[in-house]
Amino acid sequence: MSFPEMDWGPVWLTMQLAGVTVVVLLLVGTPLAWWLAFTTSRFRTLVEAVVALPIVLPPTVLGFYLLVALGPHGLVGGPWKQLTGAPLSFTFTGLVIASTFYSLPFVVQPLHGSFESVGKKPLEAAWTLGASRFDAFLTVASPMAIRGFLSAVVLGFAHTLGEFGVVLMVGGNIPGVTKVLSIAIYDHVESLEYTQAHFLSVFLLAFSFLILTIVYAINRRLPVHVS
Amino acid sequence: MSALTAQFDVQYATFHLHAAVDIPLQGVTAIFGPSGCGKTTFLRCMAGLERSSRGVIRFGDVVWQDEARRIFLPVVKRPIGYVFQEPRLFPHLSVRANLAYGFRRIPRKQRRLSFERIVEILDLHNLLNRRPHHLSGGEQQRVAIGRALLTSPALLLMDEPLSSLDMTRKNEILPFLQRLNQDLHVPVLYVSHDLNEILQLADHVVVIKEGTIVATGTIQDVFARLDLPGLVEPNVVGAVLETTVAAQEPQFGLTRVEFSGRSLFIPQQALPIGTSLRVQILARDVSLVVGVPAAQSSVLNALEARVIEIGESRSDPYTVKVKLDVGCPLLAMITRKSLHQLKLHPGQKVHAHFKAVALRG
Structure with missing residues (x-):
């Protein structure tokens, strides 16, 4: 068997997408998880359910609505097009937005859980010691919730890495712009290029296995024990 | 003599605390009463951890809370130290870093108590480089007291700091508390349901029963009152x-x-x-x-x-x-x-x- 000519484009694009998405997810998901952990609002249950929706919805449903919203006449895509002159659908930015929704529960849920187990008590102690709310979040809650952050980053990254349906609906299949790993694999299979499909699949499998192993190993050794 | 004046009403589903009291800012004032009478809520209101719908708290000349004028000084702005029932040390920090947490956050000019002094008084030398979960309950509570004191508080609030400890540990910490009051001259509000602790430590007593203050005064006067509800019989x-x-x-x-x-x-x-x-x-x-x-x-x-x-x-x-x-x-x-x-x-x-x-x- 000859070694196939590998196209690394989709691999690089996928890593970029997952990386950017995780950063956006942390910025959006951390305050959301914090609010869920400490609010007494009656809307909490509702927000929790909305955040969890992508876990149960078929990716095509989510993808369909995102496509409509991000399209040139959509709720988000329309104003965006007027501002920038280009639509959001079938672009990298569009993919980031879609992935953020799709992977949101995988970031919010571990953070929510670990903020809840940190609880209010250490924060109250920090406030009485002269720490502002943000200071207490940075210097007490975050280090104590470090395992939650680690899980959130890894799950968010890995889940974005493996998405297919949403990307296909919102991004299509444009090489170098929206053609990510999972779609490249699908393409190869469709055109009966099994060797290339194998190659990318094995890469994705090995990579996912590796980061999960590393994370679980680190997690065991973290010095913080929050009981 | 400057004093802490407080009036507040706190209403929960099953519980109502009504308090109006003047507390001298000198020595140890005990907040005494049976479990569930509202002592902890009283202290949390003083600290600003709890906000009563109606209330006025004045600390000397400074207004901490006046709901009629919509004034509410947040916890972080009140010059208090707070020792909770559980030590609440930060598990990711060493004892030294726990002690320094509040110390570093107050302006240099306001630091009346030095790090070395507190370490010496509470005998924390051998613990400084350890992690909180390697300490005994009594040691943890000593660190928590030191951590609160290192903010050089104008008032130290203590919520049953000994209640989670067994008799031996209690007796290990009580002498430290007696020394604190004598050596550091920090006024203390000390919540407890343990009469023995209060008799040993307190100069003034506020007795709370079912959310209402039933007696205040010096320890000598309060315990000599005939009309004090039968809190402590038969050991009157x-x-x-x-x-x-x-x-x-x-x-x-x-x-x-x-x-x-x-x-x-x-x-x-x-x-x-x-x-x-x-x-x-x-x-x-x-x-x-x-x-x-x-x-x-x-x-x-x-x-x-x-x-x-x-x-x-x-x-x-x-x-x-x-x-x-x-x-x-x-x-x-x-x-x-x-x-x-x-x-x-x-x-x-x-x-x-x-x-x-x-x-x-």
């Missing part, structure tokens, strides 16, 4: 005396102490002469003698007394409480029959015979 406190060690009689196992020119004997205390020592008399250990006392008696402690007031016992209809003046207030519990036979009445001169014990951790 007769008197708490501030005495000075005057002489040792080791051959009899006794120590002689003095207070306002009068002498008492207590079981021997290994303390140098001149040391101040708090002494307790239980009301049931006081008996009364009318007429000329016997020239010789086996009773060691006998003082001239004047009857001030006679009141009912809440727990036992055949017992009465007699409030006496022996240079300070003293309560005696005697049977109704004795009251009848001695024909006691206010103003009458009697002799009080009693046994006294030292209050020490």
Whole structure:
């Protein structure tokens, strides 16, 4: 068997997408998880359910609505097009937005859980010691919730890495712009290029296995024990 | 003398705290009452961890809260230290970093207590580089006290700091608390349901029952009141005396102490002469003698007394409480029959015979 000519484009694009998405997810998901952990609002249950929706919805449903919203006449895509002159659908930015929704529960849920187990008590102690709310979040809650952050980053990254349906609906299949790993694999299979499909699949499998192993190993050794 | 003035109403589904009180900013003021009476809520309101819908808290000349004027100083702006029931140390930081957490967050000019001083007073030297989960409960609570003190608070709030500890650990920390008050001059609000702790530590007492303040005053006055709801019967406190060690009689196992020119004997205390020592008399250990006392008696402690007031016992209809003046207030519990036979009445001169014990951790 000859070694196939590998196209690394989709691999690089996928890593970029997952990386950017995780950063956006942390910025959006951390305050959301914090609010869920400490609010007494009656809307909490509702927000929790909305955040969890992508876990149960078929990716095509989510993808369909995102496509409509991000399209040139959509709720988000329309104003965006007027501002920038280009639509959001079938672009990298569009993919980031879609992935953020799709992977949101995988970031919010571990953070929510670990903020809840940190609880209010250490924060109250920090406030009485002269720490502002943000200071207490940075210097007490975050280090104590470090395992939650680690899980959130890894799950968010890995889940974005493996998405297919949403990307296909919102991004299509444009090489170098929206053609990510999972779609490249699908393409190869469709055109009966099994060797290339194998190659990318094995890469994705090995990579996912590796980061999960590393994370679980680190997690065991973290010095913080929050009981 | 500057004071802390507080009035607030806190209403929860099952619980209502109504408080209006003036607390001197000097020495230890105990907030005393049974579990669930609202002591902790009281303290949390003082700290700003809880916000009452109606309330005014004034600390000296500074208004901390005035809901009528929509003033509410957040926790972080109040010059307080808070010691919680559980130590609440930060698990990801060493003892040293825990101690430094508040210290680093106050302006240099406001640091009245040095790091070294607190480490020395609380004996924390050997713990500095350890992690909180490697410490015993008593050690953790000592670190928590040090951490709060290192913010150089104008008021230290302590919420049953010893309640999670066993007897041995309690007795290990009590002397530290007594020293804090004497050496550092930080006024303390100390919440507890443990009478013994309060008798050892407090100068002033605020008694709370079912969300209402039922008595406030110096420890001597509060425990000499006849109308205090039956919080502590049958161990009703007769008197708490501030005495000075005057002489040792080791051959009899006794120590002689003095207070306002009068002498008492207590079981021997290994303390140098001149040391101040708090002494307790239980009301049931006081008996009364009318007429000329016997020239010789086996009773060691006998003082001239004047009857001030006679009141009912809440727990036992055949017992009465007699409030006496022996240079300070003293309560005696005697049977109704004795009251009848001695024909006691206010103003009458009697002799009080009693046994006294030292209050020490």
